[in-house]
Amino acid sequence: MNRLILLFIFLTFKAHCSDPTVQSSSPLGLPTTITDLYIPGAKVEPIPQKNREGSLVIRLLEIKPAADGFRYDLEVYGLDPGTHQLSAYLHYTNGDALSAFDSQIEITTRHPLDSLPPPEALKPNDPDRLGGYRLLILILSILWLLGFLIILLYRKKLPPPPAPPTPEPTLHEKLNRLVSSASKGDLPDNDRAQLERLIIGHWKQKLPNLQNLSPAKALIQLRTHPDASPLILKLEQWLHAPNPELTHKDILPLLEPYRANSKSQIEKP
């Protein structure tokens, strides 16, 4: 390695000394920059590579004028190990070869030369299909249009709009139904409970000073209210007392005003 470095320094030194015989080295596959390479005569340029057989790839970085020629900064990639003539890869801009210019570059490798595997041969594949894009766009457009027409012409018929929800029976409608059932004497416990709650609710709504009270506070007042208490207290006795003296027949006359067909009638119990 030290020898290679020394050799590189020596070659660089030689290049700077404008010696037409240039020698340089570079590791295989890695770029090496050669600066101020003096080549007498007209401008030179890398010979375009038309195949993959070349051992060097040269890039021209900079051209600086010099006496009777030019100095060049080059970047060289070595593709094959060994010593190669730079002049074989350069020519004058008018196409003449650099016959008098002797410059060598050694492409080094750490591997023995015969042990390097040959590069994999490239097998360029032909693209499957090229072109036909306009045709494809046309086909897709037709398909999209057909789909759109199908949707327009055969679209699913919307289900009929749902029937308007049946309005919740009002407190008075519920009361009317329950009182009617009570008059027939077939009021189960659930309905009796609902009847009692609705009577309480009816009076709570009816009396303005009770509307904003909680049911508990409203009920305490209803039990002493001159209009509401007769029915409320008798309902309590009928529904909750252990041995009620009252029967549904005693309650019915009190409930009768609540069996009305309209709210206005109920409001005058």
Place this chain on the structure above:
Amino acid sequence: MSTNSASPEAIATYLHNIRERVGQIVVGQDVVVERTIIALLTSGHLLLEGMPGLAKTLLVNTISKALHLDFSRVQFTIDLLPSDILGTEILDSKTGEFRTHRGPIFTNLLLTDEINRAAPKVQGALLEAMQERKVTLGSETFSLPTPFLVIATQNPIEQSGTFELPEAQLDRFMLCHRLDYPTIEEEEEILRRNMNLGVEKKGDGAVARTEFDLVTDDAVGTPQDLIDAMEATHNIHVSEVLLKHVVDIVERTRKHPELELGCSPRAGISLLKASRARALIHGRNYAIPEDLFALAEDVCLHRIRLSYEALAEGRTAKQVLQEILDASIS
């Protein structure tokens, strides 16, 4: 229905006397007194939510003396241990044997101040004892005295550094009553009474008397009176229609869209039991809807939990419960 040895009039007089005795010491708070008696008659437990200085301790102390019951008070703090309440086994250096030291829970009336300040393990230990009415110390299990009533308090405002009771533990409290400040008239009466307390001379010195000094040891009845009242509560008639009312309220809390947690079956049981006791206190031998509606908030409100959406909309459990009760009568 089992027969009751005491007449309804005697029981009514006994309960009236308790309220009257408490009224002599504590101004206002009639509802709290009623709720305490309800809890006592039904062997439930009572949680009081309210600000400090609302005479909670004085009230419980007065009731315990009026009923001739033992009374203990524990101030719950963060560093309280279960053994501080339940008791523990202590090694007696003289005998070299373990001796059982019973905690303050071995009493009839236990006032636990600021229950939400204690660590969950202490709350759990207390609530377990409340439920089972037994305490195990070491290898021995002790039954708690009868009657046994826990009256816990918690401050609803200051929540920092507290451990909120979970719903499962709140459910153990039969009633949760929210105390209000006294009315203006009551407040004036409180001040008037306090001004007239005077000074008590003790030996060579004297000390300003407090309301606690007014609490006398003479009871308004005997333990048998309390047992009779408890039996009478059990004998209060509950109609099928009232059962339907209870089920309707409980069911509505479970179906309400703004409630994540509705009332448990225990809530229905508590509502019915409390209604019976309230009916007895009001001199009836049957419960009526007024009892249910009057107690619904104290029985149900601490057992329901609002949904996240309802909370985000700024709704309160009290509003929702009020709507449920209103809807039940419309």
